[in-house]
Structure formats: C-alpha cells, structure tokens
Amino acid sequence: MRKAMTLAIWMAFVYCSIFTLVEGTPPNVTPPNVRALDDGLALTPPMGWYPWNTFGQEPQNEKLIKEMVDALVSTRMREVGYLYIGPDEGICFYRASDGKLTTNLERYPSGLRGLGDYIHKRGLKYALYTDAGTHTCSKAMPGTKGHEFEDMRQFADWRCDYVKIDWCNTEGQDVVKAYTLLHEAQRAAGRPIVHSLCSWGEGSPWKWAAAVGHLWRTTGDICEPGRADWQSAMEIVFANEKLFEYAGPSHWNDPDMMIIGMPGLRAAQNRSLFSLWCMMASPLIAGNDLRSMSKSTLQILTNLEAIGVNQDPLGIQGHIIRRNGQISIWAGKRLFDGSQAVLVFNQKSSSADVRLLWSDIGIADTAGLYVRDLWKHETTGPHADGISVTVPPNDVAFLRISKSREFPLPPIISADTYLVSLQATSTTPQTLSATVVIHNQGSVKLPLWRVREGLPPWLSVTVARNGKSQILTNRISTAGLRKGFYHAVVRLDNTEPVSGRPMSAIYYDVDLEVPNDVGDSSK
Numbered sequence: 261m262r263k264a265m266t267l268a269i270w271m272a273f274v275y276c277s278i279f280t281l282v283e284g285t286p287p288n289v290t291p292p293n294v295r296a297l298d299d300g301l302a303l304t305p306p307m308g309w310y311p312w313n314t315f316g317q318e319p320q321n322e323k324l325i326k327e328m329v330d331a332l333v334s335t336r337m338r339e340v341g342y343l344y345i346g347p348d349e350g351i352c353f354y355r356a357s358d359g360k361l362t363t364n365l366e367r368y369p370s371g372l373r374g375l376g377d378y379i380h381k382r383g384l385k386y387a388l389y390t391d392a393g394t395h396t397c398s399k400a401m402p403g404t405k406g407h408e409f410e411d412m413r414q415f416a417d418w419r420c421d422y423v424k425i426d427w428c429n430t431e432g433q434d435v436v437k438a439y440t441l442l443h444e445a446q447r448a449a450g451r452p453i454v455h456s457l458c459s460w461g462e463g464s465p466w467k468w469a470a471a472v473g474h475l476w477r478t479t480g481d482i483c484e485p486g487r488a489d490w491q492s493a494m495e496i497v498f499a500n501e502k503l504f505e506y507a508g509p510s511h512w513n514d515p516d517m518m519i520i521g522m523p524g525l526r527a528a529q530n531r532s533l534f535s536l537w538c539m540m541a542s543p544l545i546a547g548n549d550l551r552s553m554s555k556s557t558l559q560i561l562t563n564l565e566a567i568g569v570n571q572d573p574l575g576i577q578g579h580i581i582r583r584n585g586q587i588s589i590w591a592g593k594r595l596f597d598g599s600q601a602v603l604v605f606n607q608k609s610s611s612a613d614v615r616l617l618w619s620d621i622g623i624a625d626t627a628g629l630y631v632r633d634l635w636k637h638e639t640t641g642p643h644a645d646g647i648s649v650t651v652p653p654n655d656v657a658f659l660r661i662s663k664s665r666e667f668p669l670p671p672i673i674s675a676d677t678y679l680v681s682l683q684a685t686s687t688t689p690q691t692l693s694a695t696v697v698i699h700n701q702g703s704v705k706l707p708l709w710r711v712r713e714g715l716p717p718w719l720s721v722t723v724a725r726n727g728k729s730q731i732l733t734n735r736i737s738t739a740g741l742r743k744g745f746y747h748a749v750v751r752l753d754n755t756e757p758v759s760g761r762p763m764s765a766i767y768y769d770v771d772l773e774v775p776n777d778v779g780d781s782s783k
C-alpha cells in the first residue's frame with residue numbers, strides 16, 4: 261500500500277512537472293574570458309589517494325605513503341585509474357635558512373625526490389601539498405607566500421605531478437592574484453603539474469580558476485580526519501551540484517576527497533557516495549585506509565562501469581533534474597557513445613519506488629531504450645516510455661540509458677611505469693632501450709598517442725599499438741655524451757579523440773646516467 265502510494269505521488273510529480281531537458285545539455289560552460297589550460301592534463305577527472313581524511317597529520321610519513329602506493333598496485337586500483345598519490349599536510353618539508361624548501365628527513369628518509377621516484381617507478385603519479393599563505397593550516401609547514409617561484413621550482417625538482425594548494429593563513433591576500441601567481445611560477449618552473457586549488461569555494465574559483473588550475477574545491481572539508489560524516493557529505497553534494505555548468509575537461513569542481521570505506525558508513529552509503537562522485541564528474545581521490553579496506557569497499561571503488569561514467573571523455577557534470585524531498589533524480593550527463601547516465605538517489609531511511617520516464621530525462625523519442633544497471637551489471641530492455649526502480653534506503657539506482665544494447669566503456673588508462681632510468685656502461689657509443697607500457701581497461705579501442713617534438717638529441721621514442729596496450733620504446737644513444745646526469749620529460753598527445761575529445765596527455769621522466777665520457781661514433 262505504502263509502495264503504491266509512493267509510486268502514485270511520484271508519477272504525479274513527474275507528470276505535473278513542466279521541466280523539459282533537451283538531449284545534449286550544453287556541456288562545459290566556462291565563463292567568458294576564462295580559457296582552460298592547454299597542457300593536456302586532467303582532461304578527465306583526476307583519480308588517486310590522499311591521506312588527510314583518514315590520517316590527518318599523524319602518522320603521515322614515508323612508510324605510510326609507500327604502503328599505500330603498494331596497496332594501489334596490489335589491489336589493482338592503479339589499473340582502473342587511481343594514479344595520484346603523496347603526502348597531504350604531512351610535515352614533509354621545512355624552509356631552510358637559505359630559503360629553500362628542504363625534505364624533513366626524519367619523516368621521509370629517502371627525500372621527497374626519492375619518494376617521487378618510488379611512486380613513478382610503480383606506474384603512479386606524485387602528489388604534494390602546499391599553501392598559498394604564510395603557513396599551512398596547522399602551521400607545521402611553510403606556505404609559498406613570497407617564495408612562489410623558488411617553491412614551484414623545488415616541486416619540479418622533486419618531480420611532483422600534482423600539487424594541492426591550500427588557503428590557510430592568507431590574511432590580506434587576494435585569492436585570484438595568489439593562485440594566478442602560483443600558476444605563473446609553475447609555468448616558469450617548466451614541469452607540467454596538475455594544480456588543485458583548495459580555497460573551499462572562497463573567491464568562487466569556478467568563475468576564474470580554469471585559467472590557472474585543473475580543479476578547485478567548492479566547499480569546506482568533508483570530515484574531520486578519521487571521522488566519516490554522512491551529513492556533511494550530503495551538504496557538500498548539494499552545494500557542488502549547483503555548479504555543474506562550470507565543470508569540464510581540465511577544469512573540475514572538487515567536492516573534496518572521498519570518505520568511502522571509512523568507519524561508520526554502510527555499503528549502501530558508500531555506493532551512493534561513489535555514484536554521486538561519478539555522476540558529478542568529480543575527482544575520485546580516495547581517502548580510506550587502503551591496507552585494510554573490506555572487499556565491499558574495494559568493489560565499490562573499482563566498479564569500472566561507474567568509473568567509466570566519471571572518466572567519460574565529454575566531461576559533463578550531471579545534475580539534479582527533479583528533487584522531491586529526499587529523493588533526487590540526476591541526469592544531464594551525456595556520454596561519449598550517445599548514452600546517458602542517470603542516477604536515482606534515495607536519502608530516506610525506507611526504500612522508494614520511482615518511475616523514470618524517458619521524456620523526463622530529455623530523451624524526446626519514446627522508442628524502447630535499453631537500461632544498464634551499473635551496480636547490478638545487468639542490461640534490460642527495450643523499455644518503452646520509461647522504467648520503474650526500487651531504491652533501498654540511502655542507496656541509489658545508477659543507470660546508463662541507450663538506444664543500443666551495447667554499453668561500451670571509454671578508455672581507462674594506466675602505465676606500468678612513469679620513470680625510465682638507464683645507465684651507460686661503456687665509453688664506446690651504445691644504444692640503450694626501455695619501454696613504458698600503456699594499458700586500457702576500457703572496452704573501446706585504445707586511442708593512439710604521439711610523441712611531442714622537442715626531445716633532446718640523445719633520446720628518441722616510438723609508439724606501437726598492440727591490442728589493448730601501447731608500447732612506448734625509449735631509445736637512448738650515448739654517442740658523444742659527456743659524463744653526467746641527463747633528464748628529459750616525454751610528452752605524448754592523444755591523436756585519436758574519442759567522440760571528438762582527446763584523452764589526457766601522457767607525461768613521464770627519462771633519466772640517464774653517464775659515468776664516463778663516451779666517444780662520438782662519427783669520429
């Protein structure tokens with residue numbers, strides 16, 4: 261009876277609405293005069309792991325970060341795209357008397373460069389943390405104010421790929437000017453780095469930050485370290501949702517690191533949070549203890565069908581098209597194959613029956629459509645007009661809707677390493693070689709990347725495609741090189757856009773050590 265009433269109320273609500281959504285909501289509206297960055301970074305939302313939500317400041321140290329790196333690899337989270345990892349406000353450096361940022365070797369004995377190498381060798385990318393003010397939030401670390409150019413150079417020397425820039429202790433600073441200066445400093449330092457702005461929405465970064473960064477926090481912290489907070493997560497979700505028009509490839513709204521898998525949340529809540537983050541094209545930065553997570557948490561965090569929605573190359577942030585009390589219907593997220601993602605979120609403590617009409621989600625023709633349930637991994641249909649779903653308490657129905665029975669997954673890329681390291685072993689010229697292998701967990705063909713020009717004369721890189729992988733062969737000629745250390749950053753751009761949108765550029769480091777002068781083969 262209660263079920264029938266809920267259904268009737270919903271149908272009335274749906275039918276009475278005058279809202280119509282047209283297929284293909286205009287995506288990626290950046291405000292006039294704001295141009296997103298063209299470094300090819302973060303063309304899909306960044307994914308990774310950061311320590312803050314679970315660990316706070318203690319016990320962040322090298323051992324902890326390395327254990328999480330190993331967990332990303334052993335759980336295969338790396339394979340499904342979790343890439344960026346490193347200390348948050350983990351007391352990892354201080355400012356020495358000469359003004360230089362210097363590793364806190366007590367906590368990070370390999371040095372911050374050593375930690376970066378460890379991360380890169382395992383096919384992951386290196387994330388660090390700083391602050392735009394005088395100090396970080398706890399004041400345990402220096403901020404960049406007045407040292408922007410030296411600090412960004414130091415981050416580049418540590419081979420950092422991603423930096424979260426906090427907004428504590430910034431009294432009297434202008435938020436736009438401060439983050440713009442840091443972006444200029446990063447450009448001057450020369451290393452491509454994802455800039456994650458963390459002003460908690462202060463200064464409305466969605467209006468200007470696409471020109472100086474790749475993602476920006478839209479709200480305050482999602483929780484106190486160690487304490488998952490469902491209520492706070494809900495407030496953040498509904499604040500972040502409103503900003504959907506500002507997100508797009510290389511410029512994302514960031515509702516904070518995820519709390520999935522932290523103590524105190526049930527599986528349904530974890531599933532809901534992950535679906536919401538995927539639907540909002542939010543950065544997927546896990547914040548739980550990866551060493552001890554349950555099977556259910558791992559299954560949620562690695563659900564490829566949900567990740568495929570998040571990593572869709574069109575980069576559209578879905579939004580609410582209907583909300584009736586504690587039930588919301590999310591749509592507006594067209595995907596690369598022409599299908600649409602739809603989410604029904606039930607915040608109630610009882611289950612809900614919801615009738616979803618195709619016309620309601622902006623699909624004008626009411627021909628039968630196929631429905632893929634992204635949690636049950638089942639396809640049904642064709643369904644004429646719409647479908648009915650029953651959503652358990654605090655849970656979701658996360659669906660893809662298509663005219664076709666096929667639900668392809670976009671490319672989901674990982675690499676076996678981001679650091680090629682070679683050493684000359686002879687004083688006569690040699691050709692040394694090593695590969696970087698790119699894998700694709702998506703179901704569509706792996707698109708092709710091409711090497712950017714501008715490599716040093718001692719290095720050449722060729723690209724070969726082989727089924728689901730792409731092999732980047734690095735050949736080093738030592739002829740005529742003097743004793744010393746050589747370094748290059750290789751950039752490859754995606755030349756086969758998926759539905760008109762390129763995938764993120766691939767960057768990696770090549771190191772060469774030449775212990776003794778090498779003769780020139782031409783002589």
Ligand code: GLA
Pocket residue numbers: 312348349396397398426458480481
């Ligand atoms: C701020 C950020 C958090 C975390 C802490 C570290 O509160 O929003 O994500 O980085 O600082 O102190």
